[in-house]
Amino acid sequence: MSRRIPGQTFCSPTAHPLDRTTHAVRCALIVDDDEVSRRLVAAHLKKLGVMMVHEADSGASALALFAAEKAPIDVMICDLKMPSIDGMRLLAMISAAGMAPAIIISSAIDERIIRSVELMAGAHGFDVLGPLPKPASLATLETLLAKHRAIAVAAQNEPPQPIEASEIRAALDQGAIEPFVQPKVALASGHVCGAEALIRWQHPTRGLLLPAQFLQQIEAAGELTRMTWKVIEHAVAWCSQWRKQGRDINISVNLSIAAISDPQFPNAVHDLVRRAGIGTDHLIFEVTETNAMHDVAGWLEAFSRLRMHGFGISLDDFGVGFSSLQQLSRIPFTELKLDRSFVTGALDRPHLRSIVESTVGLAKKLGLQVVGEGVETLADWRLLREIGVDMAQGHFIAKPLPATAFEDWTRAWTPPRWNPV
Numbered sequence: 001m002s003r004r005i006p007g008q009t010f011c012s013p014t015a016h017p018l019d020r021t022t023h024a025v026r027c028a029l030i031v032d033d034d035e036v037s038r039r040l041v042a043a044h045l046k047k048l049g050v051m052m053v054h055e056a057d058s059g060a061s062a063l064a065l066f067a068a069e070k071a072p073i074d075v076m077i078c079d080l081k082m083p084s085i086d087g088m089r090l091l092a093m094i095s096a097a098g099m100a101p102a103i104i105i106s107s108a109i110d111e112r113i114i115r116s117v118e119l120m121a122g123a124h125g126f127d128v129l130g131p132l133p134k135p136a137s138l139a140t141l142e143t144l145l146a147k148h149r150a151i152a153v154a155a156q157n158e159p160p161q162p163i164e165a166s167e168i169r170a171a172l173d174q175g176a177i178e179p180f181v182q183p184k185v186a187l188a189s190g191h192v193c194g195a196e197a198l199i200r201w202q203h204p205t206r207g208l209l210l211p212a213q214f215l216q217q218i219e220a221a222g223e224l225t226r227m228t229w230k231v232i233e234h235a236v237a238w239c240s241q242w243r244k245q246g247r248d249i250n251i252s253v254n255l256s257i258a259a260i261s262d263p264q265f266p267n268a269v270h271d272l273v274r275r276a277g278i279g280t281d282h283l284i285f286e287v288t289e290t291n292a293m294h295d296v297a298g299w300l301e302a303f304s305r306l307r308m309h310g311f312g313i314s315l316d317d318f319g320v321g322f323s324s325l326q327q328l329s330r331i332p333f334t335e336l337k338l339d340r341s342f343v344t345g346a347l348d349r350p351h352l353r354s355i356v357e358s359t360v361g362l363a364k365k366l367g368l369q370v371v372g373e374g375v376e377t378l379a380d381w382r383l384l385r386e387i388g389v390d391m392a393q394g395h396f397i398a399k400p401l402p403a404t405a406f407e408d409w410t411r412a413w414t415p416p417r418w419n420p421v
Helices: 036-045 059-068 087-096 110-124 140-158 165-174 215-220 224-244 265-276 296-309 324-329 350-365 378-387 403-412
Strands: 008-011 027-031 050-054 075-078 101-105 130-131 179-187 192-203 208-209 252-255 281-287 312-317 335-338 369-374
Touching: 008 059, 027 036, 027 059, 036 050, 036 140, 050 059, 059 087, 059 140, 059 265, 059 296, 075 087, 087 110, 101 110, 101 140, 130 140, 165 179, 165 215, 165 224, 179 224, 192 224, 192 335, 224 252, 224 265, 224 281, 252 312, 252 335, 335 350, 350 369, 350 378
Parallel strands: 027 050, 027 075, 075 101, 101 130, 192 252, 252 281, 281 312, 312 335, 335 369
Antiparallel strands: 008 050, 179 192, 192 208
């Protein structure tokens, strides 16, 4: 049993019929100077099967508890406005001490301030599960804890050790590293209008690996350009096949710095597309703002050549960087993709909705198509359609699929109803 800390209360382990493994939270800490709020959250946590719940009425007592505890605290639910050490300072101090519980911000202050604090917590290295408005809702808390489970599962799936360059080269040779495709759907009509090629590695012992688990190793092995070309070749072949089947579907490919640094790249990809018998407008290259800030002169030349050939260029993760408007002003983009952080929750967050509406208005004036990423719910779909976003992409529509499964999916796809039920 944990030691008692002055200013801190402790709830003993409590058995509960709910399966706590649904959220993987064994130990939680509530930091709030309001006793009523603390007790309400503690009661919710026990109902959700959390076995150990700690309460602290100040930042100082929370720090003392961290120092005294031997078992790790999985989740900290933290208020922001507290005397002496407020929530923001507490997060910075916990990070500096090398401790990293997942974070839920529970506060009644302006949601824009909460969002800024969440971004700060993320910059400190915390997994931020989301906001918990006051008074705390059991359903909202359950949803947030489920995110912790997803993070824990993802961490377990990470490669246990570095991947050797020889293994990467062999996988590329054997075709084990290849793209999946995720559909993009026109919101006005509900028709499948495009897809994005997303690289995956079907590893013989580690299972299906996502880019975050191996992309840095591919770059370190000097194989990033080779991998990019493999994705482009697959994408062009699929697009050609879809066209022969009478499907007017374009395809997007993420463009690496290594590939675009080659001055021959625009002409080489133009020759590839021409031999495949498809139009250059059916291939879109996606670039993040961070990448576009490297070697500005070289990128501007490459983008200009790609656009002269008729290829599309998409600014990915629009809005997450600090110079997105500058990039729009100097690079001949044809499309921008709204980052999922603006799409998710926009229905319930007026400031996010305003950002999306303003971005769509700007894009229309610049003649750009807009894609909403991270569409996870029917509510997301309906909101983006209402605002005037052109295309949607996300798990509500479909997860990334193997090319053969994508073809079956397109035949079975039925767009959701527009009018709310």
